[in-house]
Amino acid sequence: MLKLLSFNWETLLIEVGIIAFKIIGIFIAFLIVKKIGNKVIDRTFTRLQDKQNISLGRAHTLQKLMENILSYVLIFMLVASIFGIFNIPVASLIAGAGVVGLAIGFGAQGLVSDVVTGFFLLLEKQIDVNDYVTLGALDGVVESVGLRTTQIRGFDGTLHYIPNRDIKSVSNHSRGNMRALVDIKIAYDENIDQAIIVMQEACEQVAANNPAIVDGPNVIGVQEIGTSDIVLRVIAKTVNGEQWEVERQLRKAIKEAFDAKDNSDVTSGQPSS
Structure with a gap:
């Protein structure tokens, strides 16, 4: 009786070890196949991007989607393989999933x-x-x-x-050219026409040195009359994603142009206008 119990115990340990070895092997195979699959997907979309002229963003989008689908398929195969180790038919898994899916159908509407x-x-x-x-x-x-x-x-x-x-x-915001918009406030006693001339000259200098500007910049005139100042608006069309940098350059250039105008007026002894 003791020998029989000892034999059964040893057999159980061997079977558990075999099962554990198979499960570890399945997980290793899962990781290897997933890594190889992701590399194949990456190379495939790199070639498609070069040959079919697909945009970089679109290629990355579809690549991420394919990687997600590959992961879902491999996870299902992993679960089915583990069920197979324990001699549970995959058909039972699918049937059970159907029953569970029916039971939680209302909760899965969001999914x-x-x-x-x-x-x-x-x-x-x-x-x-x-x-x-x-x-x-x-x-x-x-x-x-x-x-x-x-x-x-x-x-x-x-x-x-x-x-x-x-x-x-x-x-x-990434489809087509974007608009750079800058509002500049000037005091009521400033000459509006002179201020527009100074601002437009600064805008033209920025446009000459910045290839990201597609159209303009142009001073379109008075945008708003406030309680203590007047707002002059500048607009330009830029390459997508460059509008913020263009706006920063315009503000800097306009500020420097006004400073230079004030300094020249002081040097010449003329009142600032």
């Missing part, structure tokens, strides 16, 4: 909505990776577009995970 919305976001090319977008109250640069969530990086560095079902409206 279905995520997938449907994500599908149309990708199909209609509303956003791509590296686009600067506004989604509801959040804005930032898109880092990933998936079937369930969309990730955008805010300008403060925060990474936002947004369920696709919460995306009610999309404002994409």
Whole structure:
């Protein structure tokens, strides 16, 4: 009786060791296949981008999506393989998933909505990776577009995970040229026409040295009359993503132009106008 118990114990340990070895082997195979698959996807989209003239953002978007799909497929195969080790039929897994899915169907409505919305976001090319977008109250640069969530990086560095079902409206700031807009305040006693001339000269100097400016900049005139100052507006069209830098350069150039005008008036003994 003692020998039989000893034999059964040893057999159990061997079987447990074999099962553990198989599970470890499956996990290692999962990691290897996933790594190889991601490399193949990366090379494939790099070649497509070169041959088919696909934009970098679009290529990154589709690449992230394919990597996500590959991960889901491999996870399902991993779970099915582990079930196979314990002699549980995959058909039972699928049937059980159907029963569970029916039981939690009402709770899974949000997930279905995520997938449907994500599908149309990708199909209609509303956003791509590296686009600067506004989604509801959040804005930032898109880092990933998936079937369930969309990730955008805010300008403060925060990474936002947004369920696709919460995306009610999309404002994409990365399609076409952008507008640089600068408002300059001057005092009531300043000569408006002279101020516009000085500002326009500064704008032309900036445009001559900045290839990111597509059109303008132009001083369009008085934008607002405040209680203690007058606002003059400058607008320009710029290459996408360069509008903020152009606005900073315009402010600096206009300030320096006004300073130079004031200094020349003082030197010549003429009153500032």
